[in-house]
Amino acid sequence: MSLNKKLMIPILCAVFLYCVAMFLWVFGVYMVGSTEQSYMVEWQFFSLCSSVWSLPIIVDYISVIFSCFVCLISGSVSLFSMSYMEGEVYMKRFMMLIMAFVGSMNLLIFVPSMITILLGWDGLGIVSFALVIYYQNKKSLAAGMLTVLVNRVGDALLILVICFLVNWGEWRIGYGMTGSYSMLVCFLVVVGAMTKSAQIPFSAWLPAAMAAPTPVSALVHSSTLVTAGVYLVIRFYSTLIESQEVLWFLSKMGVLTLLMAGLSACYEVDLKKIIALSTLSQLGLMMFTVGIGFPLVAVFHLLTHALFKALLFLCAGSIIHSTMDSQDGRILGSLNYLLPFSSSCLVLSSVALCGMPFLSGFYSKDLILEGAFSGFSGVLEIVIMLMGAGLSLIYSLRILLVGVFGQSYGGGLSMYETESGYVVCSICVLSIGAIMGGWLLQSVWVEVNGFSLVGVFGKLVISVVTFVGLFYSFVNFFLSKILSKKNPSGVSWFLSGMWFMNLASGSFLAGVGLKLGKTMHLCLDLGWMEVLGGQGVFSVLGSGVSLSYLTQKGSLLVYIRMFMVMLIFLMVCINVFY
Amino acid sequence: MSYLQTKVLSHAQRVRKLYKDALREMYAHYYERAHVRFWCVMLRAKFDEHKNEPDMRKAKQLLLEGEKKLQENRHPFPFKFPHSPGGVAYGRHPPTPDWILDTWHPLEKAQYPEYFARRDVRKREFIERWEKKYGKSEDSHHH
Known part of the structure; x- marks a missing residue:
């Protein structure tokens, strides 16, 4: 097989990323995991007049394994891009953006200082903008602007945190960070993380960012951009625990996001957007888990979720690519005949997302549900969380019944293509992860190695309540009466429109931000002298x-x-x- | 209507437009082809019921009611084909301007000799027509 020069770039990136992932796994399990120690390396750039410039690097179990998963998923995405972006003229530029994204994420993972973390944090925001507007049309540009403006709010909050931390004299996260305005600092960190993880009320950008190419969506929405917020909160947890009010706020916002995204996903018809909303729902679950005091369980779910969500996106991408850019569930259908491999892997990742026993999602979701039952969270929170778990079954089944097993509206199946070898390879790697990831992690990581806190009755409640969603979804799909006409009510507009979050964090936040920016530019940057003087005279003369x-x-x-x-x-x- | 209407539609045109929009809404609401067909037939029957309405005032009232009902029952996610306006892949690959071909290297052009030979003839004829109609251009540095 002769590979042309254009395709050599993604394959080299994929091989490099797989090698790094393998090295990190071996290093993480045998060097860091066996000793259960964390290492902090301070790399000093230079010192001048008692002013030291250094870059701290943290090597502990969380950072090494997380980075390993990021590299593994990025490698699969690179391999997948060879087929999905085969018509792309500027393949080198695309791969450079992907590698810059992975580099920024690794910087964020390994650097525990609030100042230097901004490099990775800002890098993610800027590169994500470039990737979201990769297809040069108006829709992509609008989505990119929304993404970058909401992310800039988070950046500004982190800069504010740095300003406050000047008083504390310590920027390294989690090392005795205490001082005045503690609650305010914690609140700013949490809200900054909420912008990155698209929690309420900053949720609108995440489904909009689906305008990006599907390999980018797989990378952004599984293990990189959206998980950066959760990761920051987890790293900051040792300080956050001092402010219980902030954790309370975080858990409430997390559980509301879980419910909102789950309900919206049940109304959505776009295959990629359903998956994006399911990501949002799982991010809410992670934030909730941190809020109720189980940060390590949240990390565990973050890692397993990254594996099966990346698989879900790649399978969806394979379907979209084969069916000539169709991603509307009403057009798609009968794909189990056309793309049996992609469809079966889509089923696998969906059932892993549901929490099917002994797949990746089961281990982490079970721990979260048990933790919620045994923790100090309120009854309403637990009820909403169980509803969210039930909804995850409904929307997962919806993806399958509507997208894969339904009837096709499009042309004959002979018009469509089948998946290439690169797609099959990339999906195979992630399928192994989606099946064995949870079990492997639990085997090598003592802290998340299962605990039984709720007894048999609790387990039974969890099983019954969550699998009611499965039953409801089947009934709704197969027994829907043809003669009962479905008209959308106001409630369905509210639920399908993400509780009108696109107005709150889209039109309002972005619009106000742009207008304020213009006013500040006129009043502060230019000033009246410039407006009436140089610029004004130029305008009048023109x-x-x-x-x-x-x-x-x-x-x-x-x-x-x-x-x-x-x-x-x-x-x-x-x-x-x- | 978010755009400026530039022509007057007759009653019959508005009815046909309403029927077409309503049919498209059916595709948005139902997943099963049998369900869509059923409701399309029902819709047609409803339109046919008033096909020969002699009273124009009643016909207009029916039309207004139909348009209102259509607006009320709009699906939150309207049905769009991917490459149609409003679809997910619309405008994804912008059309390449023709003058880009002028920048091709002669060796590249040599790979498609028939196409470029015909293109050169057409281009020369176009320039001749243009100069005949508008006169010679003073600026020679255009594409």
């Missing part, structure tokens, strides 16, 4: 010259108009003075 040019164009119409104006003026003057 308009005057344009007007003068108009009169000299030699247009008969302009001359007639001028003549009419002057005639009227003359008549008025004669009337007034005589």
